[in-house]
Amino acid sequence: MSLLTTFMSRRNSLGSPVLPFVTILMTLTVLAAIGNLWIPADSALHVSTYTITLLGKYLSFAMLALAVDIVWGYCGILSLGHGAFFALGGYAMGMYLMRQIGSRGVYGDPILPDFMVFLDWDVLPWYWLGMDQFWFAMLMVLLVPGLLAFVFGWLAFHSRVTGVYLSIITQALTYALMLAFFRNEMGFGGNNGLTDFKDLLGFSLQADTTRVALLLCTAGLLAAIFMFSHWVLKSRFGKVIEAIRDGEPRVRFLGYRTDRYKVALFVYSAMIAGIAGALYVPQVGIINPGEFAPLNSIEIVVWVAVGGRGTLYGAVIGALLVNYAKTRFTALMPDGWLFMLGALFVLVTLFLPKGLAGVYGQLITSWKRGRNRDEPPQRNQEATS
Amino acid sequence: MTALSHTAELMRRDQVWPFLQPPAASINVDKDILLYIEDLNLSFDGFKALNNLNLYINDGELRCLIGANGAGKTTLMDVITGKTQCDSGSVFFGQTINLLKYSEADIAELGIGRKFQKPTVFEAQSVFDNLELALKSNKRLLPTLLARLSPSEIDRIDTVLATIGLTDHRFQLAGALSHGQKQWLEIGMLLVSEPRLLLIDEPVAGMTAEETERTAELLTSLAGKHTVVVVEHDMEFVRSIARTVTVLHQGSVLAEGSMDHVQNHPDVIEVYLGEAP
Numbered sequence: 001m002s003l004l005t006t007f008m009s010r011r012n013s014l015g016s017p018v019l020p021f022v023t024i025l026m027t028l029t030v031l032a033a034i035g036n037l038w039i040p041a042d043s044a045l046h047v048s049t050y051t052i053t054l055l056g057k058y059l060s061f062a063m064l065a066l067a068v069d070i071v072w073g074y075c076g077i078l079s080l081g082h083g084a085f086f087a088l089g090g091y092a093m094g095m096y097l098m099r100q101i102g103s104r105g106v107y108g109d110p111i112l113p114d115f116m117v118f119l120d121w122d123v124l125p126w127y128w129l130g131m132d133q134f135w136f137a138m139l140m141v142l143l144v145p146g147l148l149a150f151v152f153g154w155l156a157f158h159s160r161v162t163g164v165y166l167s168i169i170t171q172a173l174t175y176a177l178m179l180a181f182f183r184n185e186m187g188f189g190g191n192n193g194l195t196d197f198k199d200l201l202g203f204s205l206q207a208d209t210t211r212v213a214l215l216l217c218t219a220g221l222l223a224a225i226f227m228f229s230h231w232v233l234k235s236r237f238g239k240v241i242e243a244i245r246d247g248e249p250r251v252r253f254l255g256y257r258t259d260r261y262k263v264a265l266f267v268y269s270a271m272i273a274g275i276a277g278a279l280y281v282p283q284v285g286i287i288n289p290g291e292f293a294p295l296n297s298i299e300i301v302v303w304v305a306v307g308g309r310g311t312l313y314g315a316v317i318g319a320l321l322v323n324y325a326k327t328r329f330t331a332l333m334p335d336g337w338l339f340m341l342g343a344l345f346v347l348v349t350l351f352l353p354k355g356l357a358g359v360y361g362q363l364i365t366s367w368k369r370g371r372n373r374d375e376p377p378q379r380n381q382e383a384t385s
Numbered sequence: 386m387t388a389l390s391h392t393a394e395l396m397r398r399d400q401v402w403p404f405l406q407p408p409a410a411s412i413n414v415d416k417d418i419l420l421y422i423e424d425l426n427l428s429f430d431g432f433k434a435l436n437n438l439n440l441y442i443n444d445g446e447l448r449c450l451i452g453a454n455g456a457g458k459t460t461l462m463d464v465i466t467g468k469t470q471c472d473s474g475s476v477f478f479g480q481t482i483n484l485l486k487y488s489e490a491d492i493a494e495l496g497i498g499r500k501f502q503k504p505t506v507f508e509a510q511s512v513f514d515n516l517e518l519a520l521k522s523n524k525r526l527l528p529t530l531l532a533r534l535s536p537s538e539i540d541r542i543d544t545v546l547a548t549i550g551l552t553d554h555r556f557q558l559a560g561a562l563s564h565g566q567k568q569w570l571e572i573g574m575l576l577v578s579e580p581r582l583l584l585i586d587e588p589v590a591g592m593t594a595e596e597t598e599r600t601a602e603l604l605t606s607l608a609g610k611h612t613v614v615v616v617e618h619d620m621e622f623v624r625s626i627a628r629t630v631t632v633l634h635q636g637s638v639l640a641e642g643s644m645d646h647v648q649n650h651p652d653v654i655e656v657y658l659g660e661a662p
């Protein structure tokens with residue numbers, strides 16, 4: 001009896017999405033990799049390096065969408081500032097890549113990046129120290145967004161800021177960071193940002209193999225983060241998080257310190273966004289303050305809304321589809337995308353409040369119901385007796 | 386100046402800093418009184434919702450609070466559970482624990498459970514999950530993340546499910562329950578958390594006569610092991626469970642005693658007759 005109870009309470013009505021998700025993701029990525037590296041360029045099955053890079057970019061966006069879904073879909077925290085955590089992770093990776101350039105820059109300075117020489121600086125600012133070490137830079141990819149999310153989350157959630165007010169201050173956060181990073185004196189390359197990267201861990205960023213390896217890394221990390229997040233959100237911790245979404249005061253009266261739960265989840269989500277940014281930068285070859293633009297953060301929310309909140313895989317699908325549409329659409333009508341995005345958001349809000357994942361869920365449920373009608377529902381009775 | 390007084394308060398040698406005190410500081414009921422409420426005042430924009438309220442709840446008793454709409458019954462529970470700050474007065478849990486210093490979560494951990502007037506269950510989660518969330522357990526982050534239901538905890542939930550008559554609905558979403566069933570689920574959530582003191586606001590609203598009767602049985606069976614404070618408008622229900630009844634009126638206690646005593650009390654008659662339609 002109790003075994004059954006445990007099993008049933010962990011059961012998801014649609015079955016666990018983890019295995020299908022990871023299988024499909026990894027199969028497609030490996031096929032793309034083979035298509036690029038081993039299938040000759042004149043074959044119809046060849047995958048161009050351009051496509052590989054595009055896929056890698058989409059997958060890092062998918063990871064970013066996953067981060068937003070974790071806070072928005074599961075805990076009701078509508079963050080309109082996750083672009084900031086993404087950009088900070090990206091800058092940390094960018095700083096490492098800048099220092100890898102060494103004396104191969106235009107000015108040939110062995111330590112200082114080109115833009116610092118151009119600004120007549122003669123020593124490296126303290127916050128660039130250590131960024132030539134890969135492990136240290138990767139630590140910063142996690143710590144900088146994590147710390148910012150911790151301070152911000154602690155202040156906001158401790159003073160019980162919620163709803164629209166929270167969304168607005170997250171926008172203000174990313175906007176303020178954008179203005180700061182635009183300034184040359186900040187030491188992050190001003191409005192040009194960081195670019196002209198040469199290599200990563202000694203591998204040339206122009207090489208096909210590096211590109212493919214980056215894509216595989218992105219897909220692998222996305223799969224790992226997906227599995228871990230699924231585990232976290234299905235644990236009792238995850239149940240508390242969902243309960244906070246649906247009735248935070250009630251959760252407090254059960255004895256949970258809800259502000260700590262929210263801060264922890266927010267920090268976790270920000271770190272995922274940071275990782276996504278760090279994977280994005282070497283693949284697109286540039287990071288600049290434009291990534292902090294408030295509009296970017298809003299776009300992420302649209303991806304998640306289209307894919308469907310609170311399922312994790314919905315966010316991934318939404319990010320992939322919307323970004324594919326964006327690539328296609330901007331090629332045809334570069335100025336029309338914003339209108340498209342707005343229209344998409346309105347349509348989804350009106351007609352698909354649960355996004356594409358919700359449509360899928362409905363189909364599955366009605367299919368199951370149709371099948372159950374044929375065979376009497378014996379299992380249900382067993383389960384409850 | 387305020388900084389100075391804060392520092393002085395912090396440096397007082399007759400008390401331990403709150404964060405050094407174990408949260409489940411043992412509850413001292415040597416005087417057989419579990420809850421001391423003294424001179425409690427609270428006003429909302431000049432309107433006195435609680436007015437010099439004094440109330441003592443004995444350990445293990447079942448106490449009914451009655452009073453007209455707006456008498457301050459729910460507000461009193463809000464103050465006890467830390468949801469609302471009072472203007473002045475004191476609330477002690479046992480002889481030593483000053484509840485006014487604790488947050489909602491701490492107060493819940495101390496062993497005060499609450500059922501709300503409007504049933505509030507987590508509608509998107511199953512009945513079973515609702516009970517699991519309410520289970521008496523370590524509610525800090527890491528233990529919650531790694532928590533696994535032990536067989537005894539599952540048995541505990543199963544027992545409560547049987548008590549509240551929701552065994553057949555265990556995997557149903559709580560949002561799909563009827564109003565009365567939600568009330569029961571909320572009572573079940575109180576039961577699995579094994580509180581010392583239960584504050585129950587209007588438990589039988591929306592229940593059928595039969596459900597009401599079962600609720601009465603359940604609440605009377607709880608008294609003794611737990612201390613129960615029930616707010617209810619249904620006089621027949623109150624009569625069926627009450628030992629001691631306290632009448633609240635305009636934020637203070639109007640009368641207290643057995644049901645018969647209270648009903649024949651001149652002040653109560655005057656207030657109720659004055660307000661009767």
Ligand SMILES: Nc1ncnc2c1ncn2[C@@H]1O[C@H](COP(=O)(O)OP(=O)(O)OP(=O)(O)O)[C@@H](O)[C@H]1O
Pocket residue numbers: 429434452453454455456457458459460461502
């Ligand atoms: N947050 C608030 N702001 C302003 N007034 C409030 C607030 N909460 C309660 N009140 C007022 O305080 C008074 C007492 O309310 P309370 O909810 O405690 O009454 P009650 O005795 O529980 O009544 P009922 O039987 O209707 O539940 C009411 O007049 C109410 O309008």
Ligand SMILES: [Mg+2]
Pocket residue numbers: 458459460502586
């Ligand atoms: Mg009330």
